[in-house]
Amino acid sequence: GEDVEQSLFLSVREGDSSVINCTYTDSSSTYLYWYKQEPGAGLQLLTYIFSNMDMKQDQRLTVLLNKKDKHLSLRIADTQTGDSAIYFCAETLGGTGGFKTIFGAGTRLFVKA
Amino acid sequence: NAGVTQTPKFQVLKTGQSMTLQCAQDMNHNSMYWYRQDPGMGLRLIYYSASEGTTDKGEVPNGYNVSRLNKREFSLRLESAAPSQTSVYFCASSTPSGGTTGELFFGEGSRLTVL
Numbered sequence: 423g424e425d426v427e428q429s430l431f432l433s434v435r436e437g438d439s440s441v442i443n444c445t446y447t448d449s450s451s452t453y454l455y456w457y458k459q460e461p462g463a464g465l466q467l468l469t470y471i472f473s474n475m476d477m478k479q480d481q482r483l484t485v486l487l488n489k490k491d492k493h494l495s496l497r498i499a500d501t502q503t504g505d506s507a508i509y510f511c512a513e514t515l516g517g518t519g520g521f522k523t524i525f526g527a528g529t530r531l532f533v534k535a
Numbered sequence: 536n537a538g539v540t541q542t543p544k545f546q547v548l549k550t551g552q553s554m555t556l557q558c559a560q561d562m563n564h565n566s567m568y569w570y571r572q573d574p575g576m577g578l579r580l581i582y583y584s585a586s587e588g589t590t591d592k593g594e595v596p597n598g599y600n601v602s603r604l605n606k607r608e609f610s611l612r613l614e615s616a617a618p619s620q621t622s623v624y625f626c627a628s629s630t631p632s633g634g635t636t637g638e639l640f641f642g643e644g645s646r647l648t649v650l
Contacts, residue, residue: 430575464643465625524594
């Protein structure tokens with residue numbers, strides 16, 4: 423079945439790099455995503471990677487995809503207190519019934535000043 | 536620039552009561568979704584509607600019904616609320632993959648407590 427797993431908590435010091443890891447099970451996923459949720463708000467897309475890519479860089483964010491191991495990671499360089507949030511890994515599965523996105527449980531990132 | 540709008544934002548129900556969560560999007564998206572968010576469990580898909588006129592069950596559909604009223608609106612109904620349905624509910628919309636990234640756009644959430 424479909425499953426996305428990620429650790430629940432990560433604590434880093436301001437200025438350090440954060441690395442959030444995720445594993446997924448469905449090798450047919452077209453896109454893999456990282457969403458960010460700030461307190462009291464809905465999720466917003468942070469970045470995504472297409473399944474035929476190994477890496478994507480977007481300013482302080484680096485996404486690495488290892489398709490063989492079904493492993494996705496998000497690295498945040500120079501982590502700031504404003505990066506404190508819950509980060510969700512997600513994959514979109516397609517089919518004749520339409521597309522649905524499956525989320526991991528979310529990793530709560532704590533940034534210590 | 537409304538995006539996805541959910542109502543109500545907060546609701547307290549007694550066990551056995553019914554209610555409907557409303558969701559509307561103004562981005563002309565084909566697909567709409569209802570998720571629930573519980574601590575340590577992330578977001579779980581309740582129902583989704585790939586396009587107007589279709590609905591499908593997600594991971595946790597029991598105790599819920601949905602209606603895709605038109606392209607803009609997708610409602611979630613609890614017929615007989617139970618304490619296990621205490622959660623934060625999110626509506627989302629997207630265009631299908633295939634030429635787009637499949638990004639989901641979320642509402643701000645509806646916080647439901649069932650006593």
